[in-house]
Amino acid sequence: MGGLIIQFTVAFLATLAFAVLVNAPMREFGYAGITGAVGWLVYCLCLRGGTSAVGAAFLAALTLAFVSRAFAVVRMRPATVFLISGIFALVPGAGVYDMAYYFIQGDNRTAFEKGFEALQVAIALAVGIVLVMALPGRLFEVLAREKRVRHKAENTPPPDKGRDDFRARDAFWEKREKSFWGKGK
Secondary structure, eight states: OHHHHHHHHHHHHHHHHHHHHTTOOGGGHHHHHHHHHHHHHHHHHHHHTTOOHHHHHHHHHHHHHHHHHHHHHHHTSOHHHHHHHHGGGGSOHHHHHHHHHHHHHTOHHHHHHHHHHHHHHHHHHHHHHHHHHTSOTHHHHHHHHHHHHHHHHHTSOOOOOSGGGHHHHHHHHHHHHHHHHSSOO
């Protein structure tokens, strides 16, 4: 159990670092890290449960894409902000490296096996992502319903009650402008 916690933490930090590298918005670093860490945790649990590397990568990609879509709806960002960073830990780079290594060593049979496994993992990742991204967006709208109601209430100007209420309206728009521009004009 302690090993899984360490792997979750390291996957979170690695994904967070990759989010910085791909220039994700700073406010989304933590969510991108969580996405990658959850994907890696599912991958590790599947491998411990006896699933093949290809099956584990497929299930991890499904989970990763689902979490990315959920964060995209809740955070009102494109899903790729979380997906690109999150997929980093699952990409079969070690398999491709092993393939090249065995090929250079002259062990073509092992090189072919490693390369074929890396290709299978890459295809499993792609299929898992496509399956979740093809789901209708309405399935994820439930997650954002409360946030949108709260967001709408905060961003709706007060009702116009005639000439006497102009100060409240002006204060609302001034507050909006300051929050948009930072410190104001």
